[in-house]
Amino acid sequence: MPEQVQTLRRTPLSRERILRAAVALADEAGIESLSMRNLAQDLGVVPMALYKHVANKDELLDGMIDVVVGEIDPPVPGTDWKQSVRRRILSARRALRRHPWAPLAIESRTMATPAILAYLDSVVATLRAGGFSTDLAHHVMHAMGSRILGFSQELFDPSRQAGRSGATNPDPPAALPAEVAARFPHLAEISTAASHDGDTVVGQGCDDQFEFEFALDLLLDGIERLQRQGWSSSRRSHRKDQDEA
Amino acid sequence: MPEQVQTLRRTPLSRERILRAAVALADEAGIESLSMRNLAQDLGVVPMALYKHVANKDELLDGMIDVVVGEIDPPVPGTDWKQSVRRRILSARRALRRHPWAPLAIESRTMATPAILAYLDSVVATLRAGGFSTDLAHHVMHAMGSRILGFSQELFDPSRQAGRSGATNPDPPAALPAEVAARFPHLAEISTAASHDGDTVVGQGCDDQFEFEFALDLLLDGIERLQRQGWSSSRRSHRKDQDEA
DNA sequence: TTGACGGGTGTACGGCGTACACCTATGGTG
DNA sequence: CACCATAGGTGTACGCCGTACACCCGTCAA
Known part of the structure; x- marks a missing residue:
């Protein structure tokens, strides 16, 4: 008893x-x-x-x-690399959004728990299976970096005002406060742009999910282009400074 | 006295x-x-x-x-937007590398000191002067996000092994340890790739600066393409899931 | 001369991570 | 059945942290 x-x-x-x-x-x-x-x-x-x-x-x-990290969906085997990587990353993003403390915790650790390594490893596996050279896969993983692989927060969010100056208003969440808008006119202009779906125009800030996928697809499309043309770091098209302008 | x-x-x-x-x-x-x-x-x-x-x-x-943030070079007025943004971001990166604690500190703050806002604002100004719509400029700033604007660390660094398991070796800095390599074969394969300049092959890890610029240019090139074709979020080419495969 | 005030001091409080000694129920072994 | 090793929960204590609050002193305006 x-x-x-x-x-x-x-x-x-x-x-x-x-x-x-x-x-x-x-x-x-x-x-x-x-x-x-x-x-x-x-x-x-x-x-x-x-x-x-x-x-x-x-x-x-x-x-x-x-x-x-264990909450990230496992890879689905059937699809092509681009779909597969895209889904995986969006799944990682979902997992991290359920635990807002996680991105910072991950970045502040010395490094790489086994679960993170396993996740990264499986993404590399997908790329390799999709025909990527080890060389290109290497750079792609770096390019995805912290932000796109699902970790790390959004830095750019002008609606959060500067720390200093008066502690007047308690919480007006949308659109940046007049004082800040005046000092940073371009940010002000930008922050009301982005009429995502129809044209709601002056919005409540912006659609995080849209922005994330925008960046993700920008990278994925660029990567696809490199891969199709058999990019390799030895014959790279760098030194931007002379072929431009 | x-x-x-x-x-x-x-x-x-x-x-x-x-x-x-x-x-x-x-x-x-x-x-x-x-x-x-x-x-x-x-x-x-x-x-x-x-x-x-x-x-x-x-x-x-x-x-x-x-x-x-005050150590970031001011914008040079003469050049085109792509050069200008590129230089600015690389300058930001240099400033942050002089103070390794800064990226995490920046991300952990609630948000945006005046200096950061000023930096972001001036980048937006460059884009706008380069002919970007507010709409596109908005998304571009998001796409640059934390990592590319110079903040945030590199997450992907397999040479730092997992925290757990034996605390045997004190500091063998290069190439990931055999045990880890065995468990994550794709990471192992990747980590010795990337023969950057000539072909030194099995290297001491990899060239951070190269990786950073790789990602940066991937984004800048993609952004340039969007801007040239007058991209706008209302007639976007999203919904990847049906036009692929 | 005085008295306000800007700026350095000293003490103290509550919270943190955790070392270390202790206690106690459990379960395998003679 | 008696025994005792051991795993797991406890209690106390130490040194660090950020910082509230009272104080004190030198400077300078009135």
Whole structure:
């Protein structure tokens, strides 16, 4: 009987349970309130108990990242490389948008958990299967870089105003505030552009998903062009500075 | 006399001096050892003295970012948009590489210091002067995103092995370790590709600068194509899923 | 002469990650 | 059945962090 009471009172803790709780906590309360102490409390346990299952907080973060990366859909084998890579990347983006803390966490880590390496590896595999030379595949992976592979945030978002100056308005989320608009006229002009679907004109900012796919397709189309013409880094068409103008 | 002793003993502290010292400290010792206490000590002052010049640590970081962004070269007016943007972005990259902590700091901030906004604004100005519609300029800025505008690190770097598993070798910097290579064969294959200049073949990893410019030019070329054909988001050629395969 | 004030000081608080010693229930072995 | 090793949860404590708050002192305007 006392045994039952105990087993009911708490499931016995484990690396999995800790990681899931940590991800949930970060999702709900933000990464900045993910402390060993808070996490332990959520699990109904004393902080030091966690250290029997994860070595330290960094290892905890690595584990959390692997959880998120594990949510990326596996590749679908039938399609051509472009479709396949495109789908995979959009899936990665979806996974990361479910866990807004993840991009920064990934970038701040020293590097590459096994799950991330596995993801990257499988993307390379798709390229190679699609006829890419190792050389081109190499550069393509670099070009996709952090942002396009699904990691990393959007930097360009003029609707978030500068940190300094008056703390007047509490939260007017759309369109950048008049003061900023005045100082940065080109940003102001830009920020109301982009009438995506019909022409709603002065919009609520812009469609992140559209922008992401715009950049993604810009790269994919360029890459396709290179691949079709058998690009190789040894006979490259660089040194832009003389063949232009 | 005692006045002279004092004025000699320390220059009187100021926001500028604090910011410069903070940047120097972060450059030398890493951002993780930039604490108010360490910084104060470097300045020969008690920690709380700093708060007479910066509101708190976040504002200090904002100031540091502005210092770095301020190092980006101003635009040169004569050239065409493509040259101009290209040069500007490479200058931004140079500035950020002098301060390796900066990209992460920039991305982790809520958003956009005045200096960053000014930088973005001037890039937009160049595009507009080059004949870009506000619409296209908008999307282009998004496409450049964090990575290409000079911010954000390189994510893809297989030579840094996974965190877990044995902590055996102290620092073998080049080429990914056999164990990892075995588990991720495509990454292994890729990592030794990219014979950049002549054909040194199995290299020491790869040329970051080359990879950066590869991605940059991929985007710039694609953007140029769009601009020449008068691209607009209303008559876009999206919905990839049906015109392919 | 005075008194306001800008700027450096000292103390203290609450939160963090985590080292280390401890306790206790469990389960394999004699 | 008795034993004790061990896995896993506990409690205390240390040193770091950011920073609130009271203080104090030199300078300068009135």
